[in-house]
Amino acid sequence: MLRHRRVAWVEPHEEGRGDREGAQGRQWSAEEEEEKEEGEAGAEGDPVLLRGIFQVEKKSCDVVLSARRLRWSPIQPERVAAAGGGSSMVPQHKEEYIEIQDIFSVKLKRRRHAGQQKGGLLLGIAIFVCLKKEGNKLKDSILNLSNLSEDHCHLWLRHLKELLSGFPNRPKSLKVFVNPSSHRREATQIYYEQVAPLFKLADIRTDVTVTEHKGHAFTLLTECDLASFHGVVCVGGDGTASEVAHGLLLRAQMDAGLDMDNMLSPVRAKLPLGIIPAGSTNTLAHTVNGIQHTLTATLHIILGHLQSVDMCTFTTSNKVLRFGFSSVFGFGSRTLALAEKQRWLPSNQRKDFAVIKTLANLKPEDCVLSFVPAKHLQQDAQENDRYLIISHVLLYLDLGDQWHRIHGHFLNVSIMAIPCLCSMAPRGLAPNTRLNDGTLALIVVRNTSRPEFVKYLKKYASVKNQFSxxxxxxxxxxxxxxCLRTEKEDGPRDRLNSVDSAENSCPWNVDGDLMEWPSEIHIRVHPQLINLYGRMIDAIDETKGSCSCL
Incomplete structure (x- = not known):
């Protein structure tokens, strides 16, 4: 148990200076005042707001609060030659600090008896800080500033809270959707045990809906009043996140009065989306945070770290079917369709079974792909090898903005607006695009032998040359x-989102959701269409992943 002693404190006047008491109750000397002024002047553009004495880790410290940082340095007695003799307290220069932007909560710390709900002996101030641990992982930590004075602690508490309220992107109220069916049905437990306590600590109000069926969150987002919320959070996998993102964007188009049958320029989503990974696949959370980690995702939401992200519209006959981040058809979509039929199996076994069986029945799709090359990357492609994965990329980029077509038998086609990082693809399924560069990565795998295709799949676990x-x-x-040529040209096209197979429809994997769509689909990228809570990842983690089924 900590021992507490009386610690002197000071309430600075409007210039942050004046008489200050030392740990032994004496005033600072003129020489000490000069030294403090020099320290304050060193932080240009960051004037001192408060200065006082607290105990930090059982050491008396000189603590300084400015708009950008909270700094402290231990105070130890040193003999100072003076005309009257005696000793004085001189601040040491071993200074530590934390950035104000990394603080996510401040509370008074009190000692209470068992069962006591209010009051108690004041111990000081507890400051909750977000720290970067390793790689992209974040963790929370506590800095205790011990002082027994109620007035002193309340003064510091008020100033600290005023600084924290100055970050405009930090949410004060969130609408939360929890998918209880995600992965091992752990989403509800993950939210209430790991996420909700941190939201409460950060004084964030939440309105929680535990979804009852697929499409529940989408329906609520298109109908409920969202004016009182600063953001939306979903707890689940990629399918849950994609459904909520689709709902947010569709709601934005409805509010703007846009025609869903002819949408060339959709409006941005009004509210940012936070994704807490709790599914069997968490590609979206992994991509935007650089790691699949519940605490990291939660702290990004609390701190209001926003990242603008590109999204796509999927249309047929000028009718918008879906907003999404990534899509796959061929091997990737048929694997998902088979896995959906094996819901009685555990998640990992279901995925492995679907991959192996789809490989055993591997067959190409006969289709025509038409595309418009990205115009603004033509010059960059000659200087940046991330656009030079194969030699003929430049051939198409140099042709300008005309439509180009390729026809053939393809085992898999990926169309992705984001890199899609995951455990088995540390550089991403589409490392040749970024979160917000306004481009799509079109990755085409032509017909080849089964052993060669398996080599290609395994190459994703490498950090380079996966497309070589x-x-x-x-x-x-x-x-x-x-345009899939394996389907009849004159078949019905009214069952756009049905999971049941239709004669003229084919399976698509859109952000981990299975869609049965017509054989002709148009995909267009829309730059920075939604804000996600997270942080831009510049350096891709080069830790190799693996897929247990290959």
Whole structure:
């Protein structure tokens, strides 16, 4: 148990200076005042707001609060030659600090008896800080400033809270959707045990809905009043996140009065979206945070770290079917369709079974791909090797903004607006695009032998050269039209989002959601269409991943 002693304190006047008491109750000397002024002057553009004495880790410290930092340095007695003799307290120069932007909560710390709800002996101030641990992982920590004075602690508490309220992107109220069916049905437990206590600590009000069926969150987002919320949070996997993002964007178009049958320029989502990873696949959370980690995702939301992210519209006959981040058809979509039929199996077994069986029945899709190359990347492609994965990329980029077509038998086609990082692809499924560069990565895998295709899948676990195969083609584009020639041209097209198979529809994997769509789909990227809580990742983690089924 900590021992507490009486610690002197000071309430600075409007210039942050004046008489100050030392740990032994004496005033600072003129020489000490000069030294303090020099320290304050060193932080240009960051004037001192408060200065006082607290105990930090059982040491008396000189603590300084400014708009940008909270700094402290231990005070130890040193003999100072003076005309009258004696000793004085001189601040040491071993200074530590934390950034104000990394503080997410401030509370008074009190000692209470068992069962006591209010009051108690004041011990000081507890400051809750977000720290970067390793790589992209964040953790929370506590800095205790011990002082027994009620007035002194309340003064510091008020100033600290005023500083924290000055960050405009930090949410004060959140609408939360929890998918109880995600992965191992752990989403509800994850939220209430790991996420909700941190939201409460940060004084964030929440309105929680535990979804009852697929599409529940989407329906609520298009109908409920969102004016009182500063953001939306979903707890689940990629399918849950994609559904909520789609709902937010569709609600924004409805509020703007836009025609959903002819949407060339959709408006941005009004509220940012936070994703707490709790599903079998968490590609979206992994991509925006650089790691699949519940605490990291939660702290990004609390601190209001926002990242603008590109999204796509998927249309047919000028009707918008879906907003999404990434899509796959061919091997990737057929694997998902097979996995959805095996819901009775555990998640990992279901995925492994679907991959192995789809590989056993591997067959290509006969289709025509039309696309518009990304115009603004033509010069960059010659200087940046992330656009030069294969030699013929430049051939198409140099042709300007005309539509280009390729026809053939393709085992898999990926069309992605974000890199799609995951445990088995540390550089991402589409490392040749970024979160907000306004481009789509079109990755085409032509027909090849099963052993070669398996080598290609395994290559994703590498940190380089995953597209170095003669049957793999990659393009940086802005629009893509997909026309599957294996379907009848005159079949019905009214069952756009049905999970049940139709004669003229084919399975698509859109952000981990299975869609049964017509054979002709148009995909267009829309730059920075939504804000996600997270942080831009510049350096890709090069830790190798693995897929247990390959």
């Amino acid at each position: 195969f003669p049957f793999v083609e990659t393009y940086i584009v802005e629009e893509v039209q997909v």
